[in-house]
Each structure stands twice: as structure tokens, then as C-alpha cells.
Amino acid sequence: MIRIYERDAYVFEFEADVTSTDGDWISLNATAFYPGGGGQVNDLGKICGLDVKDVRADGDNVLHHVPGHRMKVGDTIWCSVDWEKRYDMMIGHTAEHLLFGALKRIIPDINIVKIFISPESKYVIVDRDVQWDDIGKAQEFVNAAINDNLSVTKSTMGRDDPEMENIRAKMERIDDDLITVVEIGDVDAAACGGLHVRETGEIGALLIDRKVSAGKDGYAIHFRVGKDASVRSMELANKCMQIVEILGTKTEDVVRAAQNLKHNGIVKTEQLRSAISEIISSLRPDIVKNVSVYSGIFETDDRTAITDAAERIKGEGSVSVFLAKGESLSVIVSSGVKCVDCSLILGNAMKKVGGRGGGKADFAQGGVPDVSVSARVLENIIQTVKDALDREN
Numbered sequence: 001m002i003r004i005y006e007r008d009a010y011v012f013e014f015e016a017d018v019t020s021t022d023g024d025w026i027s028l029n030a031t032a033f034y035p036g037g038g039g040q041v042n043d044l045g046k047i048c049g050l051d052v053k054d055v056r057a058d059g060d061n062v063l064h065h066v067p068g069h070r071m072k073v074g075d076t077i078w079c080s081v082d083w084e085k086r087y088d089m090m091i092g093h094t095a096e097h098l099l100f101g102a103l104k105r106i107i108p109d110i111n112i113v114k115i116f117i118s119p120e121s122k123y124v125i126v127d128r129d130v131q132w133d134d135i136g137k138a139q140e141f142v143n144a145a146i147n148d149n150l151s152v153t154k155s156t157m158g159r160d161d162p163e164m165e166n167i168r169a170k171m172e173r174i175d176d177d178l179i180t181v182v183e184i185g186d187v188d189a190a191a192c193g194g195l196h197v198r199e200t201g202e203i204g205a206l207l208i209d210r211k212v213s214a215g216k217d218g219y220a221i222h223f224r225v226g227k228d229a230s231v232r233s234m235e236l237a238n239k240c241m242q243i244v245e246i247l248g249t250k251t252e253d254v255v256r257a258a259q260n261l262k263h264n265g266i267v268k269t270e271q272l273r274s275a276i277s278e279i280i281s282s283l284r285p286d287i288v289k290n291v292s293v294y295s296g297i298f299e300t301d302d303r304t305a306i307t308d309a310a311e312r313i314k315g316e317g318s319v320s321v322f323l324a325k326g327e328s329l330s331v332i333v334s335s336g337v338k339c340v341d342c343s344l345i346l347g348n349a350m351k352k353v354g355g356r357g358g359g360k361a362d363f364a365q366g367g368v369p370d371v372s373v374s375a376r377v378l379e380n381i382i383q384t385v386k387d388a389l390d391r392e393n
Contacts, residue, residue: 001061002030005043009034009090009195012045012081018074024067031062032081038194039115040093045081047071085119086195088226092117094152094184094196095206095225098145100124101188102138103221104168113217117194122225127218135208135221141187142206149201150185157181167191205229209236273305280309285318286382288389291337292318295382297374301326310334314362319389321381329368331357331377335385339392345384349377 001019004011016028026047035057036042042055047066054065071077096115103110103126113125156178157164167181169191182196183189197203207229210222224232240254249257276298285292294313298306306322310332313320317336324330331349333342342364350357350366353373357366368377 001028003062004030004032005034005195006193009086010198012083012086014079015076016079017076018071020073021069021071022063024069025063025065026069026071027061027063028077028079031064032079033062033064034081034086034089034195035062038093038192039096040089040117040194043081043086043089045079047079048077087197088119089117090195090197091203091225092122093192093194094200095142095203095223096122096124097182097184097188097190097192097196098142098200098203099138099206099208099221099223100126101168101184101190102141102145103130103134105141106134106137113214121222123220123222125214125217125220129219130211130221132211135211139206139208145185145187146200146203146205148185149199150187152196152198152200153183154196155181155183205233207233207236269302272300273302276300276305277309280305280322286386288386289392291389292316293321293382293385293389294318295321295378297323297325297378299326300324303330303332306332310363319385321378321385323374323378325371325374327371329355329371329374329377331355331366331368331381332364333359333381333385334363336362337389337392340385340388345381345388349381349384352380353377 004014011032014030014032016030018026019029020027033045033055034043035055045052047064048071050066050069052064052066056063096117100112111127113127115124159177159179167189179191180193181189182192184200204226206223206225208221208223209232212220214220244251244254247254247257283294283296285294303324306324310320310322311334314334314336319335319337319340322332331346333346335342341361343359343361346357346364346366353368355366355368357364359365
């Protein structure tokens with residue numbers, strides 16, 4: 001099979017002969033459909049006017065999923081790759097090379113774990129957290145390379161070629177003796193069999209707009225390219241100016257102002273938690289059949305102190321019914337006695353006020369959007385708890 005995409009990624013329409021069929025899957029003597037690999041998703045498009053739903057590699061062959069086709073071996077057919085999607089992938093993949101190459105310059109021992117390039121999402125996962133200052137430097141480097149319109153070239157090197165020492169490559173993942181190398185001007189060179197543009201100017205622009213934890217793999221750095229990057233840049237700039245106005249600060253001071261606000265918030269949250277803990281510690285419980293029942297409504301969105309107290313009270317063989325009244329109403333019920341089933345009691349109470357909840361017999365949590373029902377919810381649950389204790393004893 002001739003893999004046209006390896007010779008010229010810009011070819012998206014072609015003629016080919018059917019070499020085999022297996023249900024909805026067909027093989028061709030030549031194809032421009034990229035089957036995916038290296039983090040880049042596969043191409044889609046049409047064959048004989050029918051939608052190509054999937055493309056995948058099968059050894060040296062490439063299979064095309066064309067549901068409902070009536071093609072036969074020997075048929076000469078016309079094929080068309082979805083060029084808009086393909087070109088977006090080429091731009092994104094080339095931008096990823098520049099991005100990780102830039103990060104590598106700033107943090108020499110950083111390692112790439114995974115990349116993902118699709119129309120909907122583009123990101124690179126690295127093995128550590130990267131500070132936004134360094135991300136900004138990498139972004140600046142990439143956009144300078146884009147503005148310089150550097151040539152993107154592809155060549156092959158032998159596995160034992162001394163020049164391979166200068167190439168970014170995970171040799172343990174490469175089985176071939178001949179390795180495809182993609183070079184971007186004099187700023188980056190990496191082993192890669194994916195599809196790329198010819199010049200960096202085609203990328204247009206790169207914007208890093210999100211960084212999230214990827215669990216044990218590290219951190220995912222999400223980016224956008226081309227027009228999408230420009231549109232998103234304007235959206236974020238506008239949001240930034242709104243934040244500047246809300247904080248009453250200067251643009252250059254907005255980060256420091258946000259850090260101060262966060263610090264003050266942490267201090268106030270700790271103070272509130274401490275105050276709630278003290279209030280709960282001083283509560284006088286109702287005694288029902290020798291079981292202490294603690295209850296209360298607290299004006300807060302933070303449930304940490306309340307949850308800790310509920311766990312402690314449960315461990316003492318007592319019962320607690322606590323409500324946290326903030327933007328919504330949170331309900332926490334705990335029990336150290338078998339006759340009080342928290343999950344059952346909470347579930348019934350939540351149904352009456354349009355809320356939801358769940359948990360276990362000894363500990364359950366729920367929520368209600370309408371905070372005005374707090375007193376009614378508390379009274380209902382306490383009465384149900386008392387009824388359960390009366391029946392048991």
C-alpha cells in the first residue's frame with residue numbers, strides 16, 4: 001500500500017483501487033487517510049461519497065470503515081479526506097513540537113508523557129507542574145518561531161546515526177531502523193511520524209489557555225492555534241480587564257492582588273472553621289433515650305468543620321444533624337447508633353423539599369438549592385431521628 005500522507009500531507013483527494021473488503025471495512029492500494037498515531041487522531045472524509053467513520057492501521061495496511069458500502073475488489077474509486085480537519089491537525093501537531101521544544105529549553109529535564117491533537121482539544125502532558133511564568137516564556141518563544149515562518153522539513157535517520165543524539169526521541173518506543181525526523185528551522189528536531197505543515201507561519205498563533213492535573217501522569221498543558229487562539233486570547237483579555245476593575249487594581253498588579261485576595265480568603269476561612277468548631281463544641285445536645293442528638297444551622301459554604309464534628313460525634317455513639325447555609329443548603333447527618341439510618345432519613349427529607357442526597361447508614365450528605373427551607377428540613381430530620389430512637393428503646 002502507498003501511504004500518500006507520508007509523501008505529501010497536503011494531498012487530500014485521490015483515486016485508488018479497492019484491494020480487499022471485510023464487512024464495512026475496506027483496504028486500498030493507496031491512501032491519503034492518516035490512521036492516527038503519535039497523539040494525532042485519525043482522518044475522516046468520504047469514499048465514493050460515503051462517510052468514512054474510522055481509519056486505523058493494521059500492520060503495513062490501512063483500513064477504512066465505510067458503513068453500507070457496496071465496493072468490490074478491483075473497483076477504482078474517488079476518495080476525499082476532510083481537509084479542514086486534516087489541516088487543523090497538521091497545524092496543531094507542528095505547534096506541539098514547538099511548544100514542548102520551548103519547554104525543554106526552559107526546563108531541560110522535563111519529559112513528555114503524552115500528546116493529544118484533535119479538532120476539539122489539543123494538549124501535551126508533561127511529567128511535572130510548570131509555573132505560569134515559564135509557560136509564558138515558552139508561549140513567547142513559540143509565537144516568535146511562528147512569526148519567523150521557519151521551514152518544517154522531514155527526513156529519515158538510521159537508528160545508529162550519531163546525529164540522533166541531537167534529536168528528541170523516545171527510542172524505546174521506536175522499532176524501525178529508519179526513523180522519521182521532523183526539523184523546524186534550527187529551533188527543534190524530533191522523531192515523529194505524524195503530519196505537519198511546511199512552514200510555521202501557517203500556525204498563525206499559539207495560546208496556552210489551561211493547565212490541569214493529569215493525575216499520576218503529571219500535568220496537561222492545553223493550547224489553541226490559529227484563529228481559535230486569537231479569539232480565545234481576546235475573550236481572556238476581556239475577562240482579565242473585568243477582574244482588574246473588580247479588584248480595583250492596575251493590570252500589572254492583578255496577579256499580586258489576586259494572591260493577596262486568596263491569602264485573605266484562606267485566613268478568613270480558617271477563622272470561620274475555628275469559630276464553627278468552637279460553637280459545635282459548646283452545643284448542648286437533646287438527650288433521647290440516653291442518646292445525645294446534636295443539631296444546628298451554620299451560615300457558611302465551607303463544610304469542613306461541620307463534617308469533622310459530625311464524624312467525631314458519630315464516633316462517640318451520638319447523632320448529629322447539621323446544616324450549612326450558603327449559596328445553597330447542605331445537610332449532614334451522622335449516627336453512632338444502629339437504629340438511626342442516616343441514608344434513609346436524609347433521603348426521605350430531601351424528597352420533601354426537592355433536594356438530593358445519599359450516603360451510608362452512619363453518615364449521609366445532601367443538598368437543597370432553596371436555603372429558605374433550612375428550618376423545616378432541620379425540624380423534620382430531628383423529629384425522624386427522635387422517632388427512630390423512641391421505637392428502638
